[in-house]
Amino acid sequence: FKLNKLSAIAILLTNSIAMAQNPIIRDQYSADPSARVFGNKVYLFPSHDIPPYTNKNHENWFSMEDYHVFSSENLTDWTDHGIVVTQNKVPWVKPDSFSMWAPDCIERNGKYYFYFPSTPKDSTVARGFTVGVAIADKPEGPYKAQEKPIAGVKGIDPNVFIDKNGQAYLYWSQGNIYAAKLKENMLDLDSEPVILADLPTKGLKEGPYLFERNGIYYLTYPHVENKTERLEYAVGDNPLGPFTVTGVIMDESPTGCWTNHHSVIQFKKQWYLFYHHNDLSPEFDKNRSVRIDSLSFNTDGTIKKVIPTLR
Numbered sequence: 001f002k003l004n005k006l007s008a009i010a011i012l013l014t015n016s017i018a019m020a021q022n023p024i025i026r027d028q029y030s031a032d033p034s035a036r037v038f039g040n041k042v043y044l045f046p047s048h049d050i051p052p053y054t055n056k057n058h059e060n061w062f063s064m065e066d067y068h069v070f071s072s073e074n075l076t077d078w079t080d081h082g083i084v085v086t087q088n089k090v091p092w093v094k095p096d097s098f099s100m101w102a103p104d105c106i107e108r109n110g111k112y113y114f115y116f117p118s119t120p121k122d123s124t125v126a127r128g129f130t131v132g133v134a135i136a137d138k139p140e141g142p143y144k145a146q147e148k149p150i151a152g153v154k155g156i157d158p159n160v161f162i163d164k165n166g167q168a169y170l171y172w173s174q175g176n177i178y179a180a181k182l183k184e185n186m187l188d189l190d191s192e193p194v195i196l197a198d199l200p201t202k203g204l205k206e207g208p209y210l211f212e213r214n215g216i217y218y219l220t221y222p223h224v225e226n227k228t229e230r231l232e233y234a235v236g237d238n239p240l241g242p243f244t245v246t247g248v249i250m251d252e253s254p255t256g257c258w259t260n261h262h263s264v265i266q267f268k269k270q271w272y273l274f275y276h277h278n279d280l281s282p283e284f285d286k287n288r289s290v291r292i293d294s295l296s297f298n299t300d301g302t303i304k305k306v307i308p309t310l311r
């Protein structure tokens with residue numbers, strides 16, 4: 001993937017350089033990458049696709065039973081810290097539902113909060129997906145899942161943002177993008193969920209990710225208008241909007257992976273887009289792999305479109 005000159009020099013200085021290559025995880029499938037900078041490392045919290053033949057109930061669909069955490073100091077060499085949360089050890093998750101979809105993780109007061117969607121045992125909680133939390137003292141775990149999911153959340157793909165004033169927000173999707181304030185405990189909603197306003201009215205199915213830069217709140221999301229998902233963004237001056245639809249971060253895949261799902265981080269002065277594609281499974285787009293490319297901004301704060309690279 002593309003590194004700008006400064007970050008390439010930084011990597012050269014701090015490491016013996018290795019070739020940066022997409023996809024970044026090659027010994028297993030990985031998708032829906034939520035990347036976070038904790039200390040001097042990037043931690044990656046992706047979904048974990050498994051091959052369809054390993055699960056006959058999910059032959060042509062997503063099949064996801066657990067989560068691994070990875071870390072890297074140079075975005076090239078990744079350490080797999082192993083499984084941190086698995087479906088049949090989460091008290092509220094329907095056993096063998098293979099629905100451990102896109103997660104996120106954030107640090108607050110020295111604790112790491114790992115948010116993940118899945119289908120609950122109790123269908124009165126939500127008929128489809130809801131979102132739960134597991135907590136650890138270190139980003140690589142061990143994580144302990146809460147007994148119950150977060151009350152009041154119906155949907156998938158949690159994303160958490162903590163604003164400069166300490167207020168935390170939870171974002172998720174269910175046909176629209178929803179958001180609510182989180183309490184200081186990071187486990188309960190502190191406001192009624194709202195549908196974020198002034199976004200596309202159709203084709204917003206999943207994967208919201210909010211970040212802030214220079215006072216601009218960027219709400220980024222996959223949007224499907226044609227065949228596959230395109231990464232787009234809207235900007236606002238408040239974490240709950242309203243937002244103004246502003247542009248495209250990455251065009252839809254010409255080779256047909258239906259989903260794309262991403263996160264955006266700044267690491268060692270360079271911004272990066274983490275996203276996925278079915279590089280290692282060209283015939284089956286529910287077995288995906290995480291990629292990284294550099295991301296940059298124009299002087300007015302708009303995002304320059306990212307052209308995916310393989311190497």
Ligand code: FUB
Pocket residue numbers: 031032047062101102156157206207259260261
């Ligand atoms: O990985 C399963 C689902 O596919 C995610 O939750 C969505 O964002 C899409 O990538």
